[in-house]
Structures are given as C-alpha cells and as structure tokens.
Amino acid sequence: MLVIKGAKIYTSAGKIYDKGDILIKNGKIEKVVGESIDVPQDSQVYNAEGYVVIPGIVDAHSHIGCFGSTMGEQNANELTNPCTAQLEAIYSIDTSHPDFIKAFKAGITTSVIAPGSHNVIGGLACAVKSYGHSIKDMCVKNPVALKVALGGSAKAIYGARNQAPMTRMAIAQIIRDTFIKAKEYMKKKEDAGNDTNKMPPYDASLENVCRVLSREIPIKVHCQQFDMLTAIRISEEFNIDFTLDHAWGSSDFYNEIACVKNLKGVLYGPINIYLSPGESGKVDIECLSELDKRGVCCSLITDSPVINPDIILAHAGEAVRQGLSVEKAIEMLTINPAKIIGLEDRLGSIEEGKDADIVIFDKTPAVETDSNVKCTIINGQIVYRA
Amino acid sequence: MLLIKNGCIHDGLGNVFENTDIIIESGIIKDIGKSLRCPNAIVKDASGKDIFPGFIDTINSYGCVIGSQSDCAELTNPINPQMNIVYAFDQDGMNFQELYRCGITSSGISPLPTNVIAGQTAVFKTFGKSPYKMLVKEKAAMIASITSDVNKVFGVMHQSPMTKMATIALLIDTLKKASTYNKANGYDPVSESLVPVIEGNIPLFINCVTKAEMEAVLITLEPFNNIKIVITGAYDLTKDDAIVHNKNISYIMGDLISSMNNPSISNVKYSDIIELMKNGTQIAIGSYGNSYTSSKYSLLWNAITWYKNGLNAEEVLMRITSVPAKLLGVNDKIGSIEIGKHADLSIWTANPIKSYTASIDAVYIEGENMLLKERRTSCW
Numbered sequence: 001m002l003v004i005k006g007a008k009i010y011t012s013a014g015k016i017y018d019k020g021d022i023l024i025k026n027g028k029i030e031k032v033v034g035e036s037i038d039v040p041q042d043s044q045v046y047n048a049e050g051y052v053v054i055p056g057i058v059d060a061h062s063h064i065g066c067f068g069s070t071m072g073e074q075n076a077n078e079l080t081n082p083c084t085a086q087l088e089a090i091y092s093i094d095t096s097h098p099d100f101i102k103a104f105k106a107g108i109t110t111s112v113i114a115p116g117s118h119n120v121i122g123g124l125a126c127a128v129k130s131y132g133h134s135i136k137d138m139c140v141k142n143p144v145a146l147k148v149a150l151g152g153s154a155k156a157i158y159g160a161r162n163q164a165p166m167t168r169m170a171i172a173q174i175i176r177d178t179f180i181k182a183k184e185y186m187k188k189k190e191d192a193g194n195d196t197n198k199m200p201p202y203d204a205s206l207e208n209v210c211r212v213l214s215r216e217i218p219i220k221v222h223c224q225q226f227d228m229l230t231a232i233r234i235s236e237e238f239n240i241d242f243t244l245d246h247a248w249g250s251s252d253f254y255n256e257i258a259c260v261k262n263l264k265g266v267l268y269g270p271i272n273i274y275l276s277p278g279e280s281g282k283v284d285i286e287c288l289s290e291l292d293k294r295g296v297c298c299s300l301i302t303d304s305p306v307i308n309p310d311i312i313l314a315h316a317g318e319a320v321r322q323g324l325s326v327e328k329a330i331e332m333l334t335i336n337p338a339k340i341i342g343l344e345d346r347l348g349s350i351e352e353g354k355d356a357d358i359v360i361f362d363k364t365p366a367v368e369t370d371s372n373v374k375c376t377i378i379n380g381q382i383v384y385r386a
Numbered sequence: 387m388l389l390i391k392n393g394c395i396h397d398g399l400g401n402v403f404e405n406t407d408i409i410i411e412s413g414i415i416k417d418i419g420k421s422l423r424c425p426n427a428i429v430k431d432a433s434g435k436d437i438f439p440g441f442i443d444t445i446n447s448y449g450c451v452i453g454s455q456s457d458c459a460e461l462t463n464p465i466n467p468q469m470n471i472v473y474a475f476d477q478d479g480m481n482f483q484e485l486y487r488c489g490i491t492s493s494g495i496s497p498l499p500t501n502v503i504a505g506q507t508a509v510f511k512t513f514g515k516s517p518y519k520m521l522v523k524e525k526a527a528m529i530a531s532i533t534s535d536v537n538k539v540f541g542v543m544h545q546s547p548m549t550k551m552a553t554i555a556l557l558i559d560t561l562k563k564a565s566t567y568n569k570a571n572g573y574d575p576v577s578e579s580l581v582p583v584i585e586g587n588i589p590l591f592i593n594c595v596t597k598a599e600m601e602a603v604l605i606t607l608e609p610f611n612n613i614k615i616v617i618t619g620a621y622d623l624t625k626d627d628a629i630v631h632n633k634n635i636s637y638i639m640g641d642l643i644s645s646m647n648n649p650s651i652s653n654v655k656y657s658d659i660i661e662l663m664k665n666g667t668q669i670a671i672g673s674y675g676n677s678y679t680s681s682k683y684s685l686l687w688n689a690i691t692w693y694k695n696g697l698n699a700e701e702v703l704m705r706i707t708s709v710p711a712k713l714l715g716v717n718d719k720i721g722s723i724e725i726g727k728h729a730d731l732s733i734w735t736a737n738p739i740k741s742y743t744a745s746i747d748a749v750y751i752e753g754e755n756m757l758l759k760e761r762r763t764s765c766w
Contacts, residue, residue: 274483274678307643308651314643314683316742369740
C-alpha cells in the first residue's frame with residue numbers, strides 16, 4: 001500500500017482538493033479524500049505537502065518505441081501498400097527504447113501507439129503503459145483504433161512512385177473502397193452463419209476494418225484543415241466512430257466538428273510546426289477553448305518522437321496562455337484522452353477503483369513553467385522519483 | 387510619439403525597473419524613466435505588466451524554407467562561404483510564421499549547417515514588407531559545421547568529405563588559402579568572403595554536437611587566432627571540456643524541444659553550462675539544432691527549459707536578447723531596452739518565461755504594435 005499525503009489534488013473527476021490524501025492498494029486507487037487519512041500498517045508514505053498531484057497523463061497519439069535512434073530507423077510505416085489494415089503497431093514497439101523512460105519522467109503513464117501517417121490505412125493502434133516488463137505486461141488494450149491518414153503524407157510516398165494515391169481524391173477513394181469491401185465481407189460472413197462452405201476467404205485486412213464497421217473501435221484520422229471534412233463525411237457515410245488527430249485548422253470548422261454525431265474527440269497537436277503553405281499552414285491552439293465550450297472532447301498529444309514527451313506540458317501551458325482554465329487543460333491531458341480511447345473506466349482520473357497512475361509535481365503544471373515531475377506512479381508502483 | 391507608462395521593464399541586461407515609462411519616437415527608444423511627461427504622445431498603460439526587449443532567435447531559417455522549397459542549403463560544394471542568405475529570404479515566408487506573437491522581433495537567418503562552410507547569416511526583423519526594410523545587418527556571421535550531418539550529405543554522393551578527418555582537412559585548407567589571399571593574383575570568391583572571418587570581423591558560427599567535435603575546433607582553429615569562434619549546438623558541452631578554457635569562444639545552445647534530429651538532447655548538462663554562464667562565458671539560448679525544426683513557440687520553450695533547469699529568469703532573458711545581439715554584432719541597435727535602441731519590445735500580462743498564464747498584450751517592432759497592425763496576407 002502507498003499513501004500520498006498532503007498534496008493539492010486535481011482529480012479530473014470534477015473535484016480539486018486543496019490538501020488531500022490518496023490511498024493506493026493493489027495497483028488501484030482505494031481512496032481519495034480532501035483530508036488527512038490514517039496511514040494503514042505496512043504502508044509506504046509519500047509526503048507530498050506543497051506538491052500538486054494529477055492523474056497520469058494519457059498521450060493519445062504517439063509512436064514511441066517504433067523508431068530507432070533516428071527517424072530513419074523506423075517500424076511505423078509499412079510503405080509497400082497504401083492500405084495495410086491487417087498490421088498492428090504492437091509488434092513494432094520496442095519497450096526498451098529510451099523514449100519510454102522520457103515518457104514516464106514527463107508524467108505520461110499511458111500512450112496510444114499508432115502506425116505512422118504514410119499509409120492511407122496504416123493498421124491498428126494500441127494503448128500502452130510507460131513502464132513494465134514486456135509489451136504484454138504494458139499493453140492496456142489492443143486495438144484501440146484503426147489508423148487512417150489523410151493529406152500529404154501518403155501522396156508524397158506513393159505519388160512519387162507513380163502509384164495511387166497521388167491525390168486526395170485517391171486517398172478518399174482508397175478508404176471508401178476498403179470500407180465498402182469490408183461491408184460486403186461482413187455481410188457474406190453473416191449470411192454464411194455456421195456454413196463454412198459459404199464463408200468468404202479469410203482477409204486479415206478486412207477483418208480489422210470490420211471491427212470499425214461494427215463500432216468496436218474508431219478510426220484514428222490524421223488530418224488537418226479541410227481534410228477533416230473528408231473524415232467527417234466518411235464517418236457519416238459508413239456510420240463509424242472516429243477521432244480527428246492533429247486537427248490543425250479546427251478553428252475554421254467549429255460547427256462541423258461540434259455537430260457531427262460519431263466524433264469521439266479531437267486529439268490536438270503538436271503545435272511547434274514549421275509553418276508552410278498548404279497543410280502545415282494553420283496552427284490554432286486557441287481552438288481548444290472554443291471546441292470545449294461546444295462540448296467537443298479535446299486532448300493534447302505529443303506525436304513522439306516528433307517532439308520530446310515533456311513538451312506536452314508546454315502544449316497545455318500554451319492552451320492556458322490562450323485562456324483555457326488550468327483544470328480544463330489538465331483534463332485535456334488525462335480524462336479526456338482516456339474517454340476518447342474508451343479507457344475511462346481504468347485511466348484518466350483519480351477516483352476510487354481506477355488504476356493508480358499518478359503524477360506528482362512540485363508546482364502546478366501548465367501554469368508555472370518550472371513545474372517539475374517529482375514522482376510518477378504506474379499501477380501503484382513508483383517508477384520514477386526525482 | 388508613444389509613451390508606455392508604468393511597466394515593469396526587464397532590460398535584457400539583467401536589470402529590472404518597476405513602474406517605469408518608455409518614450410518611443412520614430413521607432414527608437416527616446417527616453418526611459420519614472421513619471422515621464424510627453425504631452426503629444428499616444429499613451430499605452432502598462433501598469434501591472436512586464437516589458438521585455440524583443441527576443442532574438444540567434445540562428446534560424448525562417449523565410450528561406452517554404453513548404454518543400456528550400457533556399458538555404460547549397461549542397462553543390464561543401465565549401466560555400468560566398469553564399470549570402472539575403473538572396474534567399476522571402477519576407478512572406480517570415481511574416482507567415484508570426485514569430486512576433488511569441489515576442490520574437492529579430493532572427494539571424496542562416497544557411498543550414500550541412501556544408502563545411504555554408505554561407506553568411508543576416509539579421510532580419512520578423513515582420514515587414516520587404517527583405518531590405520527588415521534587414522538589420524548582413525554578413526553577421528559565417529555558418530560552418532563539422533558534425534556528421536555534413537558527412538551524411540556529401541558521403542552519400544560519394545564526395546568528400548565522407549569522414550570527419552576530411553571535413554577538418556577541408557576546413558584547414560580553405561582557411562589557410564584565405565589567409566594568404568591576395569586579390570591582385572586573381573579573384574577567388576571563397577577566400578575573399580573568408581578574409582573578414584580570419585581577421586575577426588565576422589564571427590565563425592561552427593556547428594558541433596559532440597565533445598570530440600568541439601575539441602577538433604579548438605585544435606583546428608588555433609593557428610587562426612583572430613577568428614571569433616561561436617560554437618552552435620554544443621549539446622555535449624561540460625565544464626571540464628578543454629574548450630571552455632578558451633574564454634574567447636562563445637556558444638549558442640541548440641534546440642531542446644524536438645528530438646527528431648537531435649538524439650543528444652538528453653545529454654545536456656544544464657548545471658555545468660549554467661556554471662559556465664555564471665563565470666562569464668557568452669552563451670546564447672537558441673532554438674536551432676542540426677536543422678530548422680522550429681516554430682514561433684520554440685525559442686520561448688527553449689528559454690523555459692533553461693529556466694526549469696535552474697537558470698534565473700533574468701539570465702534566461704539575457705540569453706535570448708542581449709547575448710544574441712552581441713554575438714550577431716547588432717547590439718548597437720537591438721537586444722536591450724536602452725535609450726537609442728530600436729523600439730522592439732513586447733508587453734506581457736506576466737513573465738512568460740515563468741508562467742503560462744502570461745499572455746502577450748502588445749509587441750512592437752520599431753515602435754509599431756504588430757498585434758494591432760493590419761497585416762497583409764499573401765495568397766497563402
């Protein structure tokens with residue numbers, strides 16, 4: 001058992017305790033209260049007086065462990081076919097990669113690790129804790145989404161080979177064709193029932209697309225600016241759940257984003273983008289306040305190793321600079337991404353019964369720039385102590 | 387005339403003046419003091435707010451890289467000191483980055499450090515209608531590099547330098563030729579552009595990542611004792627390195643935000659470098675690594691990273707204002723809030739280096755508030 005004593009606690013569950021205690025037992029949060037609790041026998045105590053506690057950060061869009069020491073050594077983009085729905089990022093993740101240490105030192109306790117954005121349909125993404133013995137041990141859920149990428153990435157690769165997609169038209173068509181085929185495949189399987197003779201030949205790629213069609217998982221759509229309208233249109237055509245990832249330029253489409261039915265959320269960032277005409281032309285972190293007001297579930301992401309994991313706090317800080325409340329900013333790092341990936345029953349807030357993933361800061365993150373992580377706890381275990 | 391009243395002025399030289407006024411005339415700081423009177427001036431109330439000199443991003447490539455078009459890497463020859471960045475600078479490309487929104491008012495625009503000698507830096511303001519109206523100084527620095535990036539570029543093309551030893555040999559050879567250059571014997575653009583570097587009139591910004599690279603600089607450049615050496619990147623610098631004994635060498639620390647092309651980020655020994663700063667070594671905080679990986683946020687986030695790692699906020703400010711101005715040789719015009727300097731300054735609701743609640747209230751380039759200015763938008 002572990003007791004965190006005397007901290008200011010942002011629970012991300014509607015409550016902020018100015019001074020409270022947290023009791024952790026068997027890797028779960030046993031109790032969180034705004035007063036001092038008696039320390040049970042045989043408990044470890046972390047004196048957090050004057051410190052600030054938040055739930056473990058959930059980075060809902062990352063590629064850590066999928067690249068080597070340079071971006072060139074990569075296992076995130078299988079550039080042999082623009083549609084590789086059969087692939088699973090989980091098999092590319094090297095959990096001994098130092099990025100995992102960087103992540104938990106930055107307070108990130110769970111990352112959604114997805115295939116890259118160079119294929120139109122990249123494969124399955126999974127949610128992984130930042131600490132553990134093996135991928136099996138660390139993986140919270142696989143899959144959490146099917147990665148889809150709109151825009152320039154796939155065009156740059158395949159277009160240069162004189163292959164489709166060379167244009168956005170072909171990108172949309174590849175997605176639509178795949179989903180229509182998967183619908184047929186699903187229908188044939190249903191019609192076949194128990195009759196193995198009528199069963200369509202097994203197709204690993206379409207099997208995964210069927211998981212989207214049956215709304216077991218959403219598509220996780222890399223998009224920006226007007227491409228997000230393509231994502232919205234496809235979600236409506238096939239009645240599937242989706243997330244808008246990166247989502248630069250959302251401020252142009254508040255109504256469209258707020259009104260669409262099956263949107264799980266907006267995963268915004270990173271914002272330190274070298275601006276150029278076209279798809280890297282709009283970075284608008286101020287959109288988070290407005291989307292939040294309109295009831296859209298928003299979160300911040302690192303896209304690591306694109307940026308250093310600790311910069312996720314600078315992102316939250318810049319959102320605060322643009323007028324977002326600290327409480328909201330912390331929710332966008334914790335409970336919101338947990339909801340978006342469908343793991344809010346286990347992650348994202350400090351509530352009884354949830355996984356004991358907790359970060360202790362010396363000062364308020366996203367407010368004081370010199371706020372440092374003093375301690376990261378994953379599944380009730382202290383994995384980092386400054 | 388503009389009178390900014392009652393602000394808390396951080397002058398960029400380490401001083402803080404509470405409740406102090408600034409008078410600006412024709413884009414220049416005319417007066418600084420308590421309760422200044424200026425009957426005809428427009429008054430800007432800065433009570434309860436913090437005023438800083440415009441931040442300077444010492445090296446970057448804004449305006450020279452637009453989408454997939456780059457005009458800052460002339461890779462046809464590893465030795466290109468004659469390349470002048472002013473011919474690559476598109477003011478729209480700079481304006482588009484909106485650097486002023488994070489308080490940055492000038493930047494040392496540079497060729498990429500992918501050649502052994504890559505060309506000449508020029509200092510530009512971060513907003514304007516024409517490159518030459520934005521230009522503060524050209525030939526402000528000579529960009530060079532001895533990192534493995536140079537070998538990657540030329541080695542792949544089966545050209546020299548494929549190795550470090552070839553890089554250094556090429557550098558020494560070029561500098562030796564330039565030091566005996568006599569125009570009467572025939573015009574040589576390479577030597578001609580390096581003469582002011584050898585004479586110490588233009589600093590040599592030389593990109594290094596590792597300790598070995600910094601040691602190589604020390605050995606290589608020893609015979610050229612007038613060269614003003616500025617190490618850029620300098621990720622592996624420690625207080626025990628041989629190079630720190632040479633007090634004439636200055637540094638521009640590399641980007642700490644993007645890990646994409648800088649695996650050395652995690653090696654940075656903050657406490658060592660802060661000690662060097664305290665002992666008087668000129669060290670600027672930059673946002674540039676082995677390449678441009680930056681946005682308007684990068685310089686401030688790099689500054690914050692140093693603050694977070696124990697450097698005092700006024701010291702941090704100096705290293706993104708007056709120290710860069712000095713290294714770029716423009717400290718007569720910009721880099722601090724002093725009478726006679728350009729009225730490049732930003733006003734924030736608190737100190738942005740210390741708090742994310744600080745939002746920008748005004749940012750002046752030569753006395754003009756960029757946040758109120760109706761900005762011309764280009765077709766992109």
